[in-house]
Amino acid sequence: MNLAIIGCGGMGGNHAQFATNCGLNLVACGDSHKKKAQALAKRFGAEATDDCMALCRRDDVDIVGIMTPTPTHSAYVIAAAEAGKHIFCEKPFGRTVDECLAAEAAVKKAGVRLFVGHVVRYFHEFEAIRAQIEAGKAGNVGFVKAYRGGIFPQGEDMWFRDYEQSGGVTFDSSIHDYDWIRYVFGDVERVFCQALQRDDAIDYALVTLRMKSGVIAHVIGTWAHPAGFRVKVEVCGDNGMITYDNAEAPISSMMRQVEGGQPTMIVPANPVETSPYQLEWVDFLAALEGKGEPKVTPEDATWAVRIASAALESAKSGEPVTL
Amino acid sequence: MAKMGIMSFAHMHAYSYAACLNELPEAEFVAVWDDDAGRGAAAASQFGTTFIADLEEFLGSGIDGVIVTSENVKHRAMVERAAAAGKWILCEKPLATTPADCQAMIKACADAKVGLGTAFPCRYIQSLLAVKQQIDNGDFGAIYAASCTNNGQFPGGWFAQMDLAGGGATMDHTVHVADVLRWMLGKEFTKVYCENGHLLGRDTDLDDAGCLQMEMEGGVIISHIASWNRAKSFPTWGDVTLELIGEKGVVYIDSFNQKLNVYNDDAMKTEWAFWGDNPDLGLVADFVAAVDEKREPSVTGVDGMRALEVTVAAYKAAAEGRTAAVQRAAC
Numbered sequence: 305m306n307l308a309i310i311g312c313g314g315m316g317g318n319h320a321q322f323a324t325n326c327g328l329n330l331v332a333c334g335d336s337h338k339k340k341a342q343a344l345a346k347r348f349g350a351e352a353t354d355d356c357m358a359l360c361r362r363d364d365v366d367i368v369g370i371m372t373p374t375p376t377h378s379a380y381v382i383a384a385a386e387a388g389k390h391i392f393c394e395k396p397f398g399r400t401v402d403e404c405l406a407a408e409a410a411v412k413k414a415g416v417r418l419f420v421g422h423v424v425r426y427f428h429e430f431e432a433i434r435a436q437i438e439a440g441k442a443g444n445v446g447f448v449k450a451y452r453g454g455i456f457p458q459g460e461d462m463w464f465r466d467y468e469q470s471g472g473v474t475f476d477s478s479i480h481d482y483d484w485i486r487y488v489f490g491d492v493e494r495v496f497c498q499a500l501q502r503d504d505a506i507d508y509a510l511v512t513l514r515m516k517s518g519v520i521a522h523v524i525g526t527w528a529h530p531a532g533f534r535v536k537v538e539v540c541g542d543n544g545m546i547t548y549d550n551a552e553a554p555i556s557s558m559m560r561q562v563e564g565g566q567p568t569m570i571v572p573a574n575p576v577e578t579s580p581y582q583l584e585w586v587d588f589l590a591a592l593e594g595k596g597e598p599k600v601t602p603e604d605a606t607w608a609v610r611i612a613s614a615a616l617e618s619a620k621s622g623e624p625v626t627l
Numbered sequence: 628m629a630k631m632g633i634m635s636f637a638h639m640h641a642y643s644y645a646a647c648l649n650e651l652p653e654a655e656f657v658a659v660w661d662d663d664a665g666r667g668a669a670a671a672s673q674f675g676t677t678f679i680a681d682l683e684e685f686l687g688s689g690i691d692g693v694i695v696t697s698e699n700v701k702h703r704a705m706v707e708r709a710a711a712a713g714k715w716i717l718c719e720k721p722l723a724t725t726p727a728d729c730q731a732m733i734k735a736c737a738d739a740k741v742g743l744g745t746a747f748p749c750r751y752i753q754s755l756l757a758v759k760q761q762i763d764n765g766d767f768g769a770i771y772a773a774s775c776t777n778n779g780q781f782p783g784g785w786f787a788q789m790d791l792a793g794g795g796a797t798m799d800h801t802v803h804v805a806d807v808l809r810w811m812l813g814k815e816f817t818k819v820y821c822e823n824g825h826l827l828g829r830d831t832d833l834d835d836a837g838c839l840q841m842e843m844e845g846g847v848i849i850s851h852i853a854s855w856n857r858a859k860s861f862p863t864w865g866d867v868t869l870e871l872i873g874e875k876g877v878v879y880i881d882s883f884n885q886k887l888n889v890y891n892d893d894a895m896k897t898e899w900a901f902w903g904d905n906p907d908l909g910l911v912a913d914f915v916a917a918v919d920e921k922r923e924p925s926v927t928g929v930d931g932m933r934a935l936e937v938t939v940a941a942y943k944a945a946a947e948g949r950t951a952a953v954q955r956a957a958c
Contacts, residue, residue: 624820
């Protein structure tokens with residue numbers, strides 16, 4: 305099957321690799337910055353364009369991958385769906401719940417498949433935590449804490465710095481944890497959030513989720529650190545605890561600086577044979593072949609946006625938001 | 628030489644404070660009183676001192692200062708008796724379970740012209756002292772946000788009873804960190820949101836898990852976990868951690884992470900052996916010096932009340948499902 309990718313920044317390049325690893329043929333790359341589209345297209349022998357809407361409608365395209373800034377997602381999803389394409393959309397699904405619902409409706413009407421990349425559901429460590437919970441190792445769980453983040457992301461044209469566009473760490477990054485917590489512990493009853501959202505690119509979000517089951521979840525998101533990327537999870541129950549910290553990894557390396565420059569290479573600290581990003585494509589492509597449902601449904605992706613939107617609303621009002 | 632006594636060994640911290648009294652050359656640990664005579668006599672024997680069953684006799688035995696380590700709700704009556712007898716007092720945290728009780732205790736000590744301290748040993752933890760120094764130096768610039776924990780194993784006993792503890796994990800594990808933040812940042816708390824409940828199956832009807840969100844003056848945003856969430860099989864009793872987000876940098880402090888991993892086949896669980904300085908020793912040494920110098924202890928009764936007011940706001944917020952303003956009582 306033929307793939308087109310819209311949005312040729314870091315995530316676009318990432319997905320181009322993993323999708324082609326799965327046997328997809330990348331035929332076209334679109335980006336409003338044509339040079340980015342050309343650079344990625346060259347790597348994969350594809351065509352480049354800055355007309356992303358036209359790319360959604362190309363006859364030779366079966367799947368459209370949408371890796372652009374969040375507020376543009378729904379328009380591309382709707383265009384691709386109307387053209388009868390299957391769609392892989394990066395998270396967050398949309399910037400508002402209404403955008404998500406409009407995109408969902410378009411997909412349903414067109415009878416195409418939509419997958420939203422809530423990749424944490426595919427991370428080995430998160431699946432292992434879920435397995436331990438399901439095996440009862442913590443007993444009945446009453447409290448969950450998730451911590452994620454590090455340096456403020458760059459993104460194309462520094463678009464993350466525009467909190468209206470990106471929603472900051474509260475929306476863009478902690479949505480991984482809202483989705484995973486809902487995946488494992490069910491629906492959310494209410495949301496409370498305090499967030500920094502400073503203009504000098506320091507953001508920090510403190511979110512409390514009260515689940516319908518009664519479980520309390522605390523989600524901490526940071527784009528306030530000068531460097532690094534940290535993920536920590538803690539699950540507490542009536543018969544035990546499960547904790548995870550990505551600082552505990554099999555490889556620790558330190559590369560010597562070359563004269564007057566950056567270190568020459570980065571060694572991954574925590575390699576796995578198959579990347580979770582590739583597992584997303586495997587799951588999505590299996591669904592396209594009629595082999596079951598993927599782990600993430602469009603409804604799940606809308607729910608994640610609903611929780612993230614409630615967090616921003618709470619941060620603004622200073623009071624909890626009931627869903 | 629300050630003559631010291633301990634009133635009640637109901638709280639496990641009494642055993643650590645007693646050991647500190649024996650360790651400090653400036654202190655003489657002369658007597659124990661306890662409303663549980665068997666417990667008091669055993670403790671007196673353990674620490675090589677005298678048990679006095681009668682409270683008046685204990686207060687009249689020539690002691691200069693007392694450490695009150697009873698159940699939370701008994702603090703007020705014991706502090707008032709000791710103050711009336713002219714004793715300097717160090718009271719276990721929380722100072723009391725209501726701001727009104729705190730106010731009465733502070734007034735009783737002021738009227739009797741005796742010092743009243745709240746037992747917040749975190750102020751003597753070396754890692755927290757070091758970071759406070761850096762904050763005071765301006766190394767981190769303004770502090771914008773913090774996420775904190777005071778996680779612990781379930782203590783059981785009277786901690787599980789409303790009529791003795793005055794609340795569950797939120798009561799037990801909010802005040803230490805509330806005090807540390809007031810001390811480190813020099814700001815007061817303004818409002819609190821809290822989700823809590825009996826969620827971890829601990830043997831109590833009280834809340835065993837609390838998740839607080841707080842704001843301090845100037846809009847500093849803070850979250851805090853006050854919880855009995857540590858499993859019995861966890862390698863230690865719990866933790867005090869703070870991540871501070873500042874203008875010039877961030878810092879994470881895991882206060883008790885000066886430890887050895889101990890794998891012992893009799894225990895059949897990993898245990899952490901703490902090797903850092905004992906913060907209780909700093910706390911008790913300051914109190915002994917306060918008694919000797921007839922001055923207020925460094926961490927006062929008002930500090931105890933201000934921390935308790937955060938706890939009270941947390942329970943109010945949890946009951947009402949919205950934020951609660953932190954009401955600061957007069958003192």
